[in-house]
Amino acid sequence: MIKLPNECYYPIFNNLQDNYKNLLSCALVNRQWCRIIIPILWSKAKNHLNDRRLITIFLLMLNTKEQALLIPFNIILPSHPVPLFKYANYITSINDDLDYGITRWLRYNKYETGRLKNVVKFSLISMFQRTNKSLKSINLNCNYYQFGSERMNTLLEALYDNTALNTLELHSYNIDIEGGRIIAKFFCKTTTLIHLNLSSNNLGSEGGEALADALCKNTTLTTLNLHNNNIGSKGGKALANALCKNITLTTLYSGVAITLDQKEEKR
Incomplete structure (x- = not known):
């Protein structure tokens, strides 16, 4: 009997990824199957x-x-x-x-x-x-309990090593100006992020300006939520200028949703 290579098993077991019971049973057959199946099971954790x-x-x-x-x-x-x-x-x-x-x-x-x-x-x-440098989505609400700015900024800096993140939602974390700058730096570097929600933080006008500057350089983001961040008129003006340069953003939420379907006409 010819032994199948792993490349043949991957699509077979991937088709069972929503059938946990059968997939788990297959994982108990032998070590080879187990090594293939465990990552599939835990990707749904x-x-x-x-x-x-x-x-x-x-x-x-x-x-x-x-x-x-x-x-x-x-x-x-x-x-x-x-x-x-x-x-x-x-x-x-x-x-x-x-x-x-x-x-x-x-x-x-x-x-x-x-x-x-x-x-x-x-x-x-x-x-x-x-x-895990391949996390695709982080969606966390701090529920108004705070890590403190130092710990929060440590977590944000760890984002620099992620190369797969497409969704980042950190609402109600009291992220401050420095946190906004850290995210802006990640924002400039990432080529995968398409959805960013930083609502109900404390970015202030300087954090808003840092994100606006990053928005001018980013080419992947489609949705940005900065509602309730005390960005002020300076941050708002910086964002308005960034919208004239960014070519991918379709929705900006800063208190009300703004859809930029006719961006060229608004310039």
Whole structure:
């Protein structure tokens, strides 16, 4: 019997990616199939981030620096063996379900939520960004709990290494002027980002100007949401000038949605 190469298995198993039960059964057949199937299964993990068991697995993947963030809060990490696969590498998207999963993990282990939730969340997001340079979507709402500007800016700087991100939504994170500049730098570099939502932050006029300057250089973004950011008249004027130079943006939301279907006529 001729052994099929991996290139033949990939499309076969990809066709089963929404049939978790059958795909999991196939993963148990042999090691070769397992190595192919595990990345496919975990690419859909965003649909299960609210499961505390996934949070346990993710905590096992923290490095020494990420673990150290939890020590001052007396959070005892799981003592299970290190996972055989680097599951976080295969995740393509993280969203607000991560909050629910962390909350459930904390409650199950008899911890209070609130501040501890954000400490764990910061460690996990740091781990995701360190291990996974191919995240396609980050959609997180801080729910008005704040990491603090230093930690937030550390997370934003980690975006520089991502080469696949097409959607970034960080609303209600109190991102300040410096955070706006960091995002603007990433904004100039990225060739994949098409949707950026920074609503309800604190960018101010200088952050707005930095993003406007980046908008002049970016050639991929189609949707930008800067609602409720205290951008002011200076930031607004800079954005207006940027719209005359940008050739890809179709929707700008800054309090009301603006669709730029007839851009050439408006110049």
